[in-house]
Amino acid sequence: MDTKDSKQEAKPDSRQNSKQKSRRDLFKTGAALAGSVALGAVGKAQAQHDHHGAVMPDSKNAYPMIHGSKEQIEYGVRSKFVKSVRVQHPIGGRPSPDVFGKVFHVASPLQDSVGVITPSSLHYIATTRGSFLPDIDPAKHTLTIHGLVDRPLTLTMDDLRRFPSVTRLHFIECAGNRHNGKQPNVQDTHGMTSCSEWTGVLMSTLLKECGVKGNAKWFVAEGAEEIKGASSIPLDKGMEDCIIAYGQNGEALRPQQGFPVRLMVPGWEGIYHTKFLRRIKIVDKFLMNYNEYGHLRPGDKELALGEIIGPKSVITFPSGTQQLPGPGLYEISGLAWSGGGAVKTVEVSTDGGKKWQRAEFKNPPQRMAHVRFALPWKWDGSETTIMSRCIDEIGQRQALREEIAGWWKVPVVRDYRVPGLDNSVMPWKIAKDGKVTNGLA
Amino acid sequence: MASRKLSKLAAASLALAGLLGSPAIAQSPTYGVGRTPTAEELRRMDISISHTGDELPAGNGNAKEGAQLYVQKACVGCHGVTGLGGMAPQLRSKLAPELPVWKKERILPLRSPYATVVWDYINRGMPLGLEGTLTPNEVYSLTAYLLFLNNVIPEDMVLNRENLPKVKMPIGDEFGKPHDYKRNSPRLEGYPY
Numbered sequence: 172m173d174t175k176d177s178k179q180e181a182k183p184d185s186r187q188n189s190k191q192k193s194r195r196d197l198f199k200t201g202a203a204l205a206g207s208v209a210l211g212a213v214g215k216a217q218a219q220h221d222h223h224g225a226v227m228p229d230s231k232n233a234y235p236m237i238h239g240s241k242e243q244i245e246y247g248v249r250s251k252f253v254k255s256v257r258v259q260h261p262i263g264g265r266p267s268p269d270v271f272g273k274v275f276h277v278a279s280p281l282q283d284s285v286g287v288i289t290p291s292s293l294h295y296i297a298t299t300r301g302s303f304l305p306d307i308d309p310a311k312h313t314l315t316i317h318g319l320v321d322r323p324l325t326l327t328m329d330d331l332r333r334f335p336s337v338t339r340l341h342f343i344e345c346a347g348n349r350h351n352g353k354q355p356n357v358q359d360t361h362g363m364t365s366c367s368e369w370t371g372v373l374m375s376t377l378l379k380e381c382g383v384k385g386n387a388k389w390f391v392a393e394g395a396e397e398i399k400g401a402s403s404i405p406l407d408k409g410m411e412d413c414i415i416a417y418g419q420n421g422e423a424l425r426p427q428q429g430f431p432v433r434l435m436v437p438g439w440e441g442i443y444h445t446k447f448l449r450r451i452k453i454v455d456k457f458l459m460n461y462n463e464y465g466h467l468r469p470g471d472k473e474l475a476l477g478e479i480i481g482p483k484s485v486i487t488f489p490s491g492t493q494q495l496p497g498p499g500l501y502e503i504s505g506l507a508w509s510g511g512g513a514v515k516t517v518e519v520s521t522d523g524g525k526k527w528q529r530a531e532f533k534n535p536p537q538r539m540a541h542v543r544f545a546l547p548w549k550w551d552g553s554e555t556t557i558m559s560r561c562i563d564e565i566g567q568r569q570a571l572r573e574e575i576a577g578w579w580k581v582p583v584v585r586d587y588r589v590p591g592l593d594n595s596v597m598p599w600k601i602a603k604d605g606k607v608t609n610g611l612a
Numbered sequence: 613m614a615s616r617k618l619s620k621l622a623a624a625s626l627a628l629a630g631l632l633g634s635p636a637i638a639q640s641p642t643y644g645v646g647r648t649p650t651a652e653e654l655r656r657m658d659i660s661i662s663h664t665g666d667e668l669p670a671g672n673g674n675a676k677e678g679a680q681l682y683v684q685k686a687c688v689g690c691h692g693v694t695g696l697g698g699m700a701p702q703l704r705s706k707l708a709p710e711l712p713v714w715k716k717e718r719i720l721p722l723r724s725p726y727a728t729v730v731w732d733y734i735n736r737g738m739p740l741g742l743e744g745t746l747t748p749n750e751v752y753s754l755t756a757y758l759l760f761l762n763n764v765i766p767e768d769m770v771l772n773r774e775n776l777p778k779v780k781m782p783i784g785d786e787f788g789k790p791h792d793y794k795r796n797s798p799r800l801e802g803y804p805y
Contacts, residue, residue: 270699271699271740315649315653315654315657317649317654317658322648323648323649323654324646324647324648324649325646325647325648325649325653326645326646327646330645330646333643333645334643334645379642380642380643380645380646391660393659393660397737397740397741397743398736398737398743399659399736399737399743401660401736405792405793407793407794407795408793408795411795449657450657450658452658452660454660454662456662456664457790458660458661458662458663459662459663459724459725459726459728459729460660460729460732461720461729461732461733461736461737464720464723464724464725464729464733467723467724467725467787467788468787468788469714469786469787469788470788471788471789471791472788472800472803473788474787474788474789474790475788475790475791475799475800476799476800476803478790478799479799481799481805482805510799511796511798511799512796565796565797565798566798567798567799567804567805568804568805569805570804570805574805575805578803578804578805591799594805
């Protein structure tokens with residue numbers, strides 16, 4: 172019995188060895204014949220099962236091989252057939268990189284997006300005046316909290332990870348994310364918003380650790396880049412839901428997103444989300460930093476509307492420059508978000524705003540996060556305009572430009588500029604030939 | 613009965629906290645992670661300047677000194693001769709001086725409500741590649757030069773920590789002020805969108 176068993180064990184081993192040998196030979200042959208079509212001579216059965224092999228023309232499943240390179244193995248590379256990329260924003264605006272090598276505004280390709288997470292590589296980028304990307308060694312970086320606190324605190328990046336963490340989905344949107352009739356596609360109209368899963372420590376956890384004094388009202392968050400960009404934010408917001416974030420989409424922040432640590436101010440305009448965070452100063456009054464100078468507006472109302480992102484949505488499919496192959500069933504799909512909280516409902520109109528239908532959510536709406544909505548639609552091939560609008564959990568509604576102009580009692584001129592951040596409805600026109608264009612044009 | 617007992621207990625512990633002179637209980641440190649920065653570290657790191665100018669360092673400078681520094685420190689290379697024609701943002705208005713400030717270009721030393729913001733920005737962010745290397749005197753001088761270029765102050769005015777916050781800027785009080793933040797409330801009270 173024992174002898175027999177050992178024989179049986181030995182057998183497959185020797186078979187495997189001989190198979191490996193023959194594979195090696197095959198590779199040699201393949202290499203020798205590279206560029207010719209002589210591989211057809213190799214047995215069909217072998218070709219269909221040998222996933223390590225080269226192209227086998229007789230195979231029904233004969234895709235070329237992606238060579239297992241070091242970079243493919245270590246960090247991963249997307250398919251060469253996926254070409255979605257970020258572009259400079261706005262069209263004709265300041266280039267990125269510019270003549271100084273600085274990056275200014277870069278938009279995310281929303282037209283290709285699926286789901287709600289923006290890949291970190293495709294997250295939009297914006298900087299205050301255009302700034303150099305600091306190459307920060309996290310071992311040398313610290314975050315200091317000081318000012319009106321009982322105990323000022325300096326934390327290393329390792330220290331930060333010892334506090335209890337939170338992981339939350341949040342969008343960030345740039346104030347420059349405005350749509351007009353001249354932009355051909357949704358990347359240009361809406362690409363300055365992105366949504367990631369952020370991991371870090373609640374600011375309230377750290378503030379409690381420092382002991383905030385009673386007269387504290389605001390805090391100033393400051394970055395470590397060369398201009399040391401700083402913003403003033405109400406302390407109540409800091410205590411409510413701000414996050415000192417070191418993680419994005421399951422890994423460390425990207426340098427373009429503030430590595431090694433950034434501030435998240437959920438729902439507020441992008442510039443508040445201080446990157447390369449090095450210092451938080453607790454103060455008793457509003458401090459006008461350069462960023463606040465950038466927010467300067469003639470009146471209180473317009474200033475207030477330039478701070479927190481309003482309820483907003485946009486259809487990403489079908490959207491500008493896309494082409495519908497012909498009449499038939501389509502799933503209209505888009506993104507909705509609000510700085511007021513979670514999105515409550517999204518409605519879609521496929522007849523230029525006469526009738527509105529409730530869209531379904533593809534993921535549970537979360538506070539200050541993108542939600543993917545969709546509506547099945549049978550296109551009959553006639554010319555029409557499609558658009559979406561949303562309502563958030565505190566009752567703010569996304570409105571048409573006409574409604575907003577009406578509230579301000581001003582006429583709607585061509586390319587009317589919505590006061591504050593532009594969260595107005597975005598229409599897409601669909602021509603009889605299925606071509607999709609900007610409905611504001 | 614139970615609740616009365618509880619409130620008695622709470623009162624007792626509050627009194628105890630008071631006796632021990634400790635800060636509010638809810639804010640007592642719990643993790644003990646990190647270190648206390650030294651006063652010197654904080655002094656070097658804290659570059660925030662408020663419009664009251666309380667944090668401004670000693671020093672002074674005028675526009676004539678600033679004009680020389682503008683060339684010496686190579687500001688002119690990016691911002692152009694007397695603030696115009698460079699690749700970096702213009703620093704002097706090209707429009708008629710009598711126009712109201714909101715009708716003019718968005719230029720920091722012209723539109724800013726406080727001269728302290730000009731000082732702060734030069735101090736923290738200039739010159740490109742050598743940020744943070746200017747002395748307080750140099751920053752006062754350059755601030756004076758840019759304010760002079762925009763007809764905000766006379767050429768011979770010497771700026772210092774006392775008079776910089778008091779410089780009367782062209783915008784006056786014609787700018788929006790931040791409102792109190794209230795969680796879960798609309799962006800603007802009464803605005804439905």
